[in-house]
Amino acid sequence: MIKKDNKLNQWLWKWHFIAGLISLPFVVLLAVTGGVYLFKDTYDAPRQAHIKSIEANGNPITYQEQWDMVKANLKKQPNSMVVPANNNEATEFVSGMFSHKNSVFVNPYSKKITGSIGPQDSNMYAVRKLHGELLMGSFGTKIVELVASWLIVLILTGIYVFWPAKKQGIKGFFTVRFKQGKRILFRDLHTVFGFWISILLLMTLAGGLPWTDVFGGNFQALQNMTNTGYPKTWDGKGIVSQVSGKPLPLDSVVAIGKKLNLEGKLNVGLPQNETGVFIVYNETFDLDAQKRFYIDQYSGKPIMKHNWSDVGILMRARMWFMAFHQGQFGTWNLLLMLCVSILLTFVALSALVSYLKRKQVGDWGVPKVPKKFKVSYGIIAMIVILGICFPLFGMSVLLIVLMESLALKNKAL
Numbered sequence: 001m002i003k004k005d006n007k008l009n010q011w012l013w014k015w016h017f018i019a020g021l022i023s024l025p026f027v028v029l030l031a032v033t034g035g036v037y038l039f040k041d042t043y044d045a046p047r048q049a050h051i052k053s054i055e056a057n058g059n060p061i062t063y064q065e066q067w068d069m070v071k072a073n074l075k076k077q078p079n080s081m082v083v084p085a086n087n088n089e090a091t092e093f094v095s096g097m098f099s100h101k102n103s104v105f106v107n108p109y110s111k112k113i114t115g116s117i118g119p120q121d122s123n124m125y126a127v128r129k130l131h132g133e134l135l136m137g138s139f140g141t142k143i144v145e146l147v148a149s150w151l152i153v154l155i156l157t158g159i160y161v162f163w164p165a166k167k168q169g170i171k172g173f174f175t176v177r178f179k180q181g182k183r184i185l186f187r188d189l190h191t192v193f194g195f196w197i198s199i200l201l202l203m204t205l206a207g208g209l210p211w212t213d214v215f216g217g218n219f220q221a222l223q224n225m226t227n228t229g230y231p232k233t234w235d236g237k238g239i240v241s242q243v244s245g246k247p248l249p250l251d252s253v254v255a256i257g258k259k260l261n262l263e264g265k266l267n268v269g270l271p272q273n274e275t276g277v278f279i280v281y282n283e284t285f286d287l288d289a290q291k292r293f294y295i296d297q298y299s300g301k302p303i304m305k306h307n308w309s310d311v312g313i314l315m316r317a318r319m320w321f322m323a324f325h326q327g328q329f330g331t332w333n334l335l336l337m338l339c340v341s342i343l344l345t346f347v348a349l350s351a352l353v354s355y356l357k358r359k360q361v362g363d364w365g366v367p368k369v370p371k372k373f374k375v376s377y378g379i380i381a382m383i384v385i386l387g388i389c390f391p392l393f394g395m396s397v398l399l400i401v402l403m404e405s406l407a408l409k410n411k412a413l
Contacts, residue, residue: 007373009161014367016157018400019150020351021364026134026147027348033131035341038327038334040124047122051105051115056087060108063250066091067270070104073113078104080279083254083266090114138213142392145212148205149393153386155198162191183357190350197343204340207325210318214391219318228312234292239303240275241296247271248300253278256295263289271297285328287320 061069063081070078070093078093090105102118119125126135134140164172173195176188210216223229233239250268257266257280264284271277281292292306308316327334359365387394 004160004163004165007370008376008379010367011369011373011375012157013161014369016154016161017365017367019154019157020355022396023147023150023154024348024352026143027151028345029134030131030144030147031341031344031348033127035338035345037124037127037131038337038341040122040128043124044122048117051117052090052092053088054090054107054109054114056109058109060087061111062108063091063254065111066106066108067093067250069106069111069113074104076102077270077272079270079272081250081268081270083257083268085265132211141211141213145209145215145390146392146396148209148212149215149386149390150396152202152205152390153393155194155201158191158194159198162195181357183354186350186354186357190347190354193343193350194347197340197347200336200340201344203321204325204337207321207323210322215389218391219314223312223314223318226312226314228314230312230315231306231310233294233304234306234311236269236277236279236294239277239294241271241277241298241303243274244298247274247297248278248295252300253280253295256280256300257293260291260293262291277303285323285330287316287323 067078067081074095076095078095080094082092082094084091090107093104093106095102095104099119102116104116105114106112107114119128129135132141132144134143136143164175168175174192176192177184210219220229250270253268254266257268260280262280262282262284263286264282267279267281267283269277269279269281276297278295278297279292280295282290284290288308290308293302294304294306295301296303311319323329324333325337327337355365383397384394387397
């Protein structure tokens, strides 16, 4: 156990309180929408089955013929193809990325396009937009980033404020007082559950913050400066085929890919011009098993290969935490994230109940800090570091300090 400074404890409690007031309603919204979005694939599967599922009946046309069909019917040419895992799956051709991604599905037996699917075709798109940007575009993304930054402060200050006194011992980490009134009960529920999910919350935030505008942009700039992102050739840029004769049929490239026995979903990146290359790669959330093979579109010879270990450490960490955030490592991960979203909602609401039980009419109930308390240089340094890492948090702290200073001046007058 650690010996806590009572004055520092009061000061941190005050900032924990302020952080809670700022972020509580948004935290509940983000927790609920995040929990719902975990089930995107489960929700979408039956609604997309008529496009993705087919009957294997007759002789299928080749992958090359399917590619030619898609190119003839679309304005935007596909940049990759997903190889079907079995005969009852339509072939997926993908164009664009992220929110602009569009997938067209081909039934090789009926020789027809079964339909197309884009992110906006699912109700889950609205849930995702609510979760990531509050349905307010770039401005909403910045609000979410600010809330996430303050949530980090909530977690760090909460751990210190909650940390049991020496005389309580280990049992202090588990004690919930049921017989001392509702305010104490909900306070204990908030602190105990909040403490035990704090590490998982920090891991979840590490997976969400790279999507943000300011922090995410700075993180990407750091990757570029330190060369710790994707290799420049990861997407095939700078890799060229030697133009000679006719291009290799797509079916030959698929055959090459199948012989590689790659784990997960097999994809083929499609050349976009006469010097482009085929990229055979797999999608799997065993990230270490991801590989990319760059193949000359005329000779079929391998030009280059990338393993996941070729990706810079910051990008590897970023992708791991993003996959963890979305529950993509399997059932255990999805259930763990669901528990986090439920417990975070409970922790936030229990804090609100405890606060309302304590709050006096006409008073916000902001914890008082001893007048003689002075913040140490170490604490100031930590705040500055957090402000640099999370610029929106830094700006909000400056604004709060400015407002407090003005309020004190007005009182003096």
